[in-house]
Structure formats: C-alpha cells, structure tokens
Amino acid sequence: MTAPALRVEGVSVGFGGVRVLEGVDLDVKPGEIRGLIGPNGAGKTTLLNVICGIHRPDAGRVLLDGVPITGKKPSSIAQLGLGRTFQTSQLFRGMTVLENLMAGLYRRTTTNVLAAGLNLRSHREEEERTEEAARKALEFVGMAQFADRPGTALSFGQQRVVEIARTLISEPRVVLLDEPAVGLSLNRLAEFDALLRRIRDEKGVALILIEHVIRLVMDVCDRVTVLSSGRRIAEGVPDEVRNDRQVIEAYLGKELRARHS
Amino acid sequence: MMLSYILLSGVTTGALYALVALGIVIVNKATGVINFAQGELFMFSGFLAWALHVQFGIGYPLTLVLAIAGGFLLGVMTDRIAFQPLKNVDVVSLVLATVGIAFILRGVARVIWGGKGDYLTFPPITSPEPIMIGEIMIIPQQLAVLAGAVLIMALFWLFFRYTRAGKMMQATADNAKAATLVGIRTDRIYALAFGTGTAVAAAAAVLAAPLTLLYPDMGFSFFIKGFAAAVLGGLTSLPGAILGGLLVGIAEALAGGYIASSLMEVSGFVVIMLVLVIMPSGLLGARRLRRV
Amino acid sequence: MALFGRRNVLLVLLAVALVLPAVANSYQLYIGNLVLIYTLLAIGMNLLLGFAGQLAFANAAMFGIGAYGTGLLQVHFGLPFAIAFPAGALIAAAVGLAISFPALRLSGLYLALSTLAFAQFTQWIFLHWEGVTFGAGGFKTPQISFDPLPVSKPVGLYYLSLLVAVALYIFARNLVASRVGRAFVAVRDGEVAAQSLGVDLLRTKALAFGISGFYAGVAGGLYSQALNYVSPEGYDLFQIVLHKAMIVVGGMGSVAGSLLGAGIIIIVLELLRAVKGAQEIVFGGILLVFVLFLRGGLISVIQRYVKGWDEPLHAAPPRRDEPPPLAVPATPVAERAAP
C-alpha cells in the first residue's frame, strides 16, 4: 500500500462556538483525484483552509507526505509542496497573466534582493528559465495567447484556469482546487474535465477537487468524499457514493427537495 | 506639583481625547474606516468657533451649537468628497484622499487664521483664577470643560439610544448588508456617521480651545491621542473610547507631571506601541479572518 | 523602438542631467539636486506602497533619520562624509526594518496609524533629545569637499546625487521585474494567494520596509549636505503629503512614475516656496484630485498616449467588486448582538 500524499486525522474546527468540522479524516494517495462534495456550508472550504494552514484546527492534524504540517504558516506549507486555488478568483490584478505564472514559481526560485537589483547573471538566467516555464505552463492549459494580457482582462472561467496553472507550475505534491469550474460554460466543462485528467496523468499530482457540478466530480474523480454539516458521511468510488442513501438524503435529496418546492 | 491637580487636569484633557476618540469610533463603527482628516476637522471647527465667538461676538453657548453644526457639515462633506466615491475602490485611495483633505484644511486654516507658530487665544469661559477647596486646587475652566464633555457624551448616548437615526446607525454598524435589506439607506447612514463623528470632534475643539489655544497644527496630535484612546477601548466601543480617552489623559498628565512635560506630546505614540507590544493579538492584532 | 520609447526618453533626461551643471545657475542646480533626492524618496515610497501595498507613513521619519544619522556621525564622531553617508542610510534601513516588525502584525489602517504615530515620535526625538540632535535649532553639517576632483562642492554634490539616483533607479527597475518584485505585488494584490505560493508575508513586507527605509535614508544623507543644515522642520509631517503626492501624481507601482512625480512636485513646491499654507492646500488638493480622478497617475496617461512607452504593468487596478477591508475584525453577527 502506498503512503498517502495527504492525510487528515480527526480534524475539528469551530468558529465562535459553532462547530464547522467534526473529526474529519481523509487519506489521499499520490496521483489520485479526490472529489470533495457536500451541501453549501458543509465545511469543505474550511477543510481546505485547515490543510493549507489558514485555519488552525481545534483538534486533529494534517500530514503532507507523512510530515505533520499543522501549525505551520501557510507559506511554509506551500513551500513543502502544497498548492491550492480559491473559491473566488485570486489572480494578482497588477500582473500580466505571464507574470502571474512566474509568481507561481516563487518557491522554486532563489534570487535574492541584491542579485535581482544588481541584475546579476544568476538572476538573469533564473528569470529566463522562469519565463520559459511560465510560457510552457500556459500552453499546457491552452492559454498561451493571453500571456501578456492583464489578468483582469480574462473571463472569470479563464482566470480560474490560469490560477490552476499558476499552482501547478511549481510542481506541488498535492493541489487543492476549490470549485474551479464555477463560471465555466457547459461546453467548456468537457474541456475542463480533460484538463483535470491530463493534470493527473502528466503531473502525477494528487488533486482534491471541491465541486458543485456533480457530473464533473463523478466523471473525473477516482474517489469521492462527502461532507455534510462538518462530518464525513460517505466515501468511496463515484458509483458507491452516488448510490449511498445517506448521501442522497443529505445532499442530493436536499437539492431535489429544493428544486421541487 | 499636587497629585490631585495633576489628576484633575489629566481627567480634563482625557475627556477631550475621549470626545475625539468617540468621533473616530462612530465613523469606524459605521463605515469600517478611519477618517484621517479627523484631527484637522477638529482643528478647523475650533477655528470656526473662534471666528464666531471672537470676531463676530457670538456668545459661547451659541458658538458651541453653531460649531457642532459646522462640524457636522464638514463631516458630511468629507463623506461626499472622499468616502462615497472611494468606498468600493480600495482602502489606500480612501486614506490618501482623507490625508489630502487634512492638508487642505490645515493650509486653509493657516492662510486664514495665522502662520506657523501663531497661536490664537480663545477667551476663557470662566474666571481663570484657581480656587482652593481644602487642599485641592481647582481651575474652574477645567471644571467647565469637564462638565461640557460629560454633557456632550450624554447627548450622544441619548442620540444612539433613542433616536431613529441613532438606532439605524447602530443597525448598519452591526450588519450593513442586513441593514440594506430592511430598507435602511446605508449611504445616508455613512454620511450621518461622518457628520456625527465630526460634530463630536467640533464639540471637543470648542471645549479645548480656551485651554490649549488654537493653532493650525493642533489637529494632528489630538488625532493620534484620540486614536490611541479609541484603540485602548477596542475601536468599536463607545464607552471604551471614553475610558480610553480618560486613561490616555491621566497617563499623560502623570508622565508630564513627574517625568518630563515634553513627554505629553508623545503619549499617544507610547500608548499605541504599548498596546501593540502587550496585546499584539488582543485588541489590535485580532486579525480579520478572511473568507476565501 | 519608438522615438518616444521609455528608454529613449530616460536617456535624453540623463544627458540633460549630465550637462546641467555646465548651463545652470547655482539655484537651478540646487533644484536639480532636490529633484534627484526626492526621486529617491519617491522610489522608496513607491516600492513600499505602490508595489508592496503597505500603507505606511514613516517615510518622512526615515528621511530624517538618514539626514540626522549622516550629519551627526560627522559632527559627534568626526567620521568623514564618505563613511557617514552610507552609514546613515543603513541606520534608516535598520530602523525601517525594526519598526516593521511590530507594525506588520497589523494591516491596513492600523499599520497606517501606527507608522503615523511613529513619524510623530521621530519628530519628537529630533526636537527633544537635545544633547545629541541639538534640538529645535538643528545643526550645521560639516563642509565636505570633492578633492582631488576638479569640481566645486555644489557641482560635486549634484553629481553624487545623480550617480546615486541613477544607480538606485536601475536597482529598483531590476528589482520590481524580478521574483522579489513579483512577491511584493503578490502581497499587495492578495495576501492569501501570495502565501499559497510560498511567499512569506512578514519577510516580504519587512524587506519592503527595509529597502524603502534605505532609499529614504540615502535621500536624507544627500539632503543634509544639499542644505548644509539639519533641523527637525525638514522632516515634519508636511513631508508626508509631499511623498504621497509624488507617487500618486507620477503613478503608483511605476518606477518611472516616481521620477516624474518627484520632478513635478519639486517644481510646484519651489513655485510656492513663500507660502506654507498655500503649499498645504495645493499638495493636499493634488493628492485628493489624483486619487479621485486619475488613480493611475500621469504615467498611465503617458502609457496610453505615447506609442512605445511600454510601461510594465504593476499598478493595482481598483477593485470595484469588494468593499474596503474592514478595520475591525469581522465578528459573526450573532456574537456582536449578544450583550
């Protein structure tokens, strides 16, 4: 059995007395795409925030490649190889698309202030490599033609794709994607589906995918975890989860009921 | 110097800082920002009062009322000029705009009312002779200021407690979105907050003028001390602002009386830094959790 | 490359600056020197506020510390200018770093206010630590000479400023186009996203503070010699509006804009030399008008209308989608309502 790339052990979080996560466990294998679904307010984003160090859990811990990361700063955790995107677009507005990608390589580059300011050879070479990698990464997601546009000039869906590229460029071990398909039109969804598969196949990265577009999740994920009211209520391959009564009750059922009322 | 005297003057200036702090808190509570022109609005209102009282010979009580009204208008103008157009842009622009307003007010005051280093005297409200009650020396002027400050605080308390406008301001401060939903026009509330905040500052200025004299640079140090007081009190609490103001005033009087009088000028900075060092994650450091 | 490309324009400006001592009278040379000094201040301010997004008001204090440091090291310890000058700048950078640590726990408005209070505190030290700073009267700086170079003191000083300004201009240009500059902009545009890429907030902000302090300190050292005199007034709160106005007029997030802003503000300042009140009104007004109506500064106009200017894009486009970050920690409504 391979060691998990990411392991979450008994994580609980409360905000001002309200329990948002209650003893959540999660194991993600290297190269796996894990879906994370659940109704609004289930605690999915909060779980990502705990994993990447924005929130400190009240109990439990998180391990990245077997190394405990709970309590570390978000930037240190990122340095260890954890990437993520956010529920809202977080492109740097004052940078071009290309520069955004180059910023993604921050943790893989070493130039310091003096080398940069004095434009030393080591800096110039690193900068060239960075730019090349950034262009490649843009090509990988099919956005090369937008390299020199300001990030704000892109559509919302395109911004999300650039963000994914920005995260992937530093070759993290685990990437957390929070509702990346928001803002994508239906025919764009198929492309996005393919992109996720290519990421898994070519990058060998473990993905956690939060998504409300259930079709996408069921289609692309190896396994799916379902959260409801801060608890993990089901986990398994898509077909198992789809037919789980508890899931239908807590999640799909709620939606159905909402639709019929 | 007698301790009782020091304490009394500390409480008196503290009450003035409390008023300035109240102004800062009122604006901050309703809008989430700090008006960097607050100190200059305070100063400018003081000069307005001087013009009314000394140049036009209007009586002190009426001057106080008119200056409060003038302060209110100045505050509403600040809202219209800076806050309304910039509130959805970014906080840097907003602060820079209010800094711009602050310097415009300083310059105007300097051009109209005197050059650097010129102090205008504001005639005392009561006899400047100290009176002795037993061992305790009391300056009537200070008592008058103190009484005025308490009166104004009481008025504002009544305003927030019992008037419709005051209640709506509270509601907006607690939850702007919900306030919009129940039909409160938040834009008006913001204008009202800037107006009220500056009106309090104007009241403080009219009370302070006979004690401190008037000069175009006075606003800044009152602003820093008022901010220190507001921070001590938690920045969103009205009683906290009053308590914070009194503490800053007393601390500064003690430092001035027993250590060196020049220390009084930097009491604001010292308090701000102390709060920072002692309670970095308490009052100040409590980071806003950003939803992502 | 277009005729009015950025590089060409800057080269022409440099050529003009180089021959200026040959054609200018001593007053004009002094103004030229001031523009160079304020360009350094503006670049330092812009790196901190325009690029790294840290709204601080301590720049005037660093300027003063550089001037006092350079001057006092000469007066009290008899150090030559050649040593006192860089040492003064380093002291300013160190103070910049030091204040950044308590200040950086704070964000937004708290940072602004605590650095504003610090600026006032520095003023107070200049005024009241009389044994060292000579109090309100200030002190005369020792005469320096540029022997064995065949130049008079003002000309030598001007060329020194020019050399330093050009070098630090290029340094800043390189810096903002590097990994470090991208980290600055990332922190400004999104702290959470920046951290998710491995950018350490505290270190990056402290770095910006230190660099900006260094630039201000260098400017202070040059200024002390340009005036031949150091007193608290030169570094008072009025400097705050000057520095902010420079980068707002020129363009936040643009190194070339810093130069442009410094030039314009110094010329306006000279025109208004006589009336302090008018200076305050005009600079306050300039700040307000630019923030309200031309947030990109003049450089954004040049960028739009001058073909081939090719300014790198680093200004933060305004956010229209989000209200300004609250100064208050957002407590859940339910909690606030509780008595």
Ligand SMILES: Nc1ncnc2c1ncn2[C@@H]1O[C@H](COP(=O)(O)OP(=O)(O)OP(=O)(O)O)[C@@H](O)[C@H]1O
């Ligand atoms: N910083 C915070 N402070 C207080 N409460 C929070 C905070 N962040 C999240 N919550 C609460 O925690 C609960 C879970 O939120 P979370 O954002 O994790 O849900 P989610 O599953 O991501 O939902 P969605 O599908 O809508 O994104 C919600 O009730 C939310 O209001």
Ligand SMILES: [Mg+2]
């Ligand atoms: Mg979510």
